[in-house]
Amino acid sequence: MGNSRRDTAIGHLDADCFYVSAERVRDPFLCGKPVGVLGNQGACVIAKSYEMKAAGVKTGMPIWEAMKLCPGGIYIKRDFRWYEVLSRRMLEVMRTCSPRVEYYSIDEFFFQAVPQSPGMSLQDSALAIRDRVAQEVGVPATIGIARSRTLAKLISDSAKPFGALAVLDPEAEASLLAERPVSEITGISGQREKRLLPWGIRTCLDLARADRRLVRSLLTSSGETLWWELNGEPAQPIRANRPLHKAISRGGSFGETAVDPAVLYAWLVRNIERLIEELHYHETLVGRLSVWVGYNDGRSGIGQTTLAVPTDRFDQLVEAARSCLRTAWIPRAAAQRMHLIAENLHKREPRPLGLFESATEHNRAEAVAKVKRQVNDRIGRFALRSAATLPLKSIYKDTSNGYDICDIRGKTCF
Amino acid sequence: MCLGISLARTELPLELIARHGLDRCAHARGGEKEIQFLFRDRDPRLPVWQDGQLQIMRWGNSHGQSRLLPRTGWTWQETIDSGGWKNLDAVPVDIPASLGFERGVWYRIRQGIRGLLVLDEQNSHVVYMICEPSTHYYRVMTRSDRMPMLIDEQI
Ligand SMILES: [Mg+2]
Numbered sequence: 264m265g266n267s268r269r270d271t272a273i274g275h276l277d278a279d280c281f282y283v284s285a286e287r288v289r290d291p292f293l294c295g296k297p298v299g300v301l302g303n304q305g306a307c308v309i310a311k312s313y314e315m316k317a318a319g320v321k322t323g324m325p326i327w328e329a330m331k332l333c334p335g336g337i338y339i340k341r342d343f344r345w346y347e348v349l350s351r352r353m354l355e356v357m358r359t360c361s362p363r364v365e366y367y368s369i370d371e372f373f374f375q376a377v378p379q380s381p382g383m384s385l386q387d388s389a390l391a392i393r394d395r396v397a398q399e400v401g402v403p404a405t406i407g408i409a410r411s412r413t414l415a416k417l418i419s420d421s422a423k424p425f426g427a428l429a430v431l432d433p434e435a436e437a438s439l440l441a442e443r444p445v446s447e448i449t450g451i452s453g454q455r456e457k458r459l460l461p462w463g464i465r466t467c468l469d470l471a472r473a474d475r476r477l478v479r480s481l482l483t484s485s486g487e488t489l490w491w492e493l494n495g496e497p498a499q500p501i502r503a504n505r506p507l508h509k510a511i512s513r514g515g516s517f518g519e520t521a522v523d524p525a526v527l528y529a530w531l532v533r534n535i536e537r538l539i540e541e542l543h544y545h546e547t548l549v550g551r552l553s554v555w556v557g558y559n560d561g562r563s564g565i566g567q568t569t570l571a572v573p574t575d576r577f578d579q580l581v582e583a584a585r586s587c588l589r590t591a592w593i594p595r596a597a598a599q600r601m602h603l604i605a606e607n608l609h610k611r612e613p614r615p616l617g618l619f620e621s622a623t624e625h626n627r628a629e630a631v632a633k634v635k636r637q638v639n640d641r642i643g644r645f646a647l648r649s650a651a652t653l654p655l656k657s658i659y660k661d662t663s664n665g666y667d668i669c670d671i672r673g674k675t676c677f
Numbered sequence: 678m679c680l681g682i683s684l685a686r687t688e689l690p691l692e693l694i695a696r697h698g699l700d701r702c703a704h705a706r707g708g709e710k711e712i713q714f715l716f717r718d719r720d721p722r723l724p725v726w727q728d729g730q731l732q733i734m735r736w737g738n739s740h741g742q743s744r745l746l747p748r749t750g751w752t753w754q755e756t757i758d759s760g761g762w763k764n765l766d767a768v769p770v771d772i773p774a775s776l777g778f779e780r781g782v783w784y785r786i787r788q789g790i791r792g793l794l795v796l797d798e799q800n801s802h803v804v805y806m807i808c809e810p811s812t813h814y815y816r817v818m819t820r821s822d823r824m825p826m827l828i829d830e831q832i
Pocket residue numbers: 277278279280281370
């Protein structure tokens with residue numbers, strides 16, 4: 264096994280069956296039992312424990328199929344808010360283990376791997392990080408450390424579950440790559456895999472040893488990047504600060520249609536509150552706002568406005584969105600869905616006040632927003648929300664509506 | 678409707694397990710040991726909290742042991758509300774459960790299920806599970822139109 268030839272490298276952390284592990288953190292009764300987390304209103308398995316996996320249950324499988332394969336399986340309703348809480352905790356721990364951490368998805372991080380104490384090898388550091396995450400967050404994870412991101416991910420995939428492996432020695436790398444089919448590399452599957460086959464490229468090692476120009480001609484420049492990565496040359500940096508999004512949007516279907524302007528307005532406010540959460544998470548302000556409304560007769564309306572100053576303030580966004588909704592509204596038509604789109608995004612930084620803004624007003628709005636966030640973090644999402652959302656009582660009453668799947672960053676929707 | 682429950686063995690006093698031979702219903706799913714109570718058992722029973730004590734009681738009247746009581750193991754909350762049990766001196770009780778079982782699906786229950794306790798003509802305790810119309814989630818998960826009334830929990 265390759266040991267610490269160098270003292271820095273790239274690490275990949277991937278939580279093991281994350282949603283199930285997260286449920287076990289708050290419910291030890293589930294430990295050691297076959298557990299499936301259900302998505303899609305209870306229709307299919309979106310995560311399964313290793314015990315359930317051993318029975319042949321696969322992610323995305325309908326529950327009626329899963330229960331035949333695994334009659335002792337226990338099913339749980341998903342709770343994305345809780346998974347998000349643990350994800351943030353993992354991120355906090357990782358930031359104390361590494362000077363550079365990229366939040367790749369709810370249960371995966373890339374990081375600059377450094378010795379966890381002076382003179383500690385990267386193999387021992389991988390073990391130390393894994394054990395710290397397990398101890399401080401309660402979630403089992405697997406860690407791979409290698410010369411590049413792509414290698415680190417392949418290594419953590421091969422070391423699951425609860426593994427910790429640093430492979431930095433080219434010989435050890437080669438034997439690992441020889442065992443993995445090329446389709447296991449993120450970004451190579453389907454068509455791209457088929458294009459490689461006539462050239463005898465089946466394993467990751469075949470791809471690494473193939474001629475670089477051939478790989479480029481078959482898989483374009485993104486394929487060439489992977490080729491460099493497989494050969495231990497980091498070509499994809501760790502992005503500790505994600506680049507600013509071009510747009511952030513929130514919205515979706517109402518479930519049933521709405522004709523009453525008060526109900527439409529309630530949806531508008533709900534979506535603004537969701538949008539503000541996301542803006543806050545990305546430390547971003549909106550420069551331009553659009554409201555799009557779709558009606559069940561196929562028509563749609565859109566209203567757009569440019570804000571006087573980029574903002575994430577509730578009062579200013581409601582004001583702006585209200586005028587957009589007026590434009591997007593078609594009287595007496597049955598509205599079915601709505602999207603709020605925030606564009607012209609700015610990094611949230613202390614900024615000068617706008618021409619017509621008063622400092623007291625601004626400070627007060629900031630203070631209100633802070634209290635709202637604190638209350639909702641403690642008691643539950645939307646515990647404190649605008650009274651304008653009252654017409655949507657039934658939506659808020661079912662706590663399973665608390666977190667829409669699309670509020671989860673970087674994960675496949677079910 | 679809920680056809681059975683499972684309870685973590687550690688939730689039951691050892692004396693109670695011994696007295697009722699509950700280890701015969703022990704189940705090893707992995708992890709913590711469980712005791713299962715199924716309606717299809719020859720002699721269906723349920724654990725019940727009564728006066729601060731956990732007891733094992735007969736579940737329903739499936740064999741028609743009582744001529745007075747309905748020959749089932751469940752009752753609707755609506756039936757209770759509309760006075761259907763008024764003449765039987767029924768009392769509400771809690772049925773502790775770690776898991777519920779419905780049409781082949783086991784699902785997690787945090788505390789337990791609401792029950793209704795009555796005395797039959799031989800003065801034996803009989804417990805019924807209280808049920809209500811399924812939520813959308815429960816119906817999709819189990820394909821059942823009725824679900825047990827859970828204690829302080831909504832699924
Ligand atoms: Mg994972």
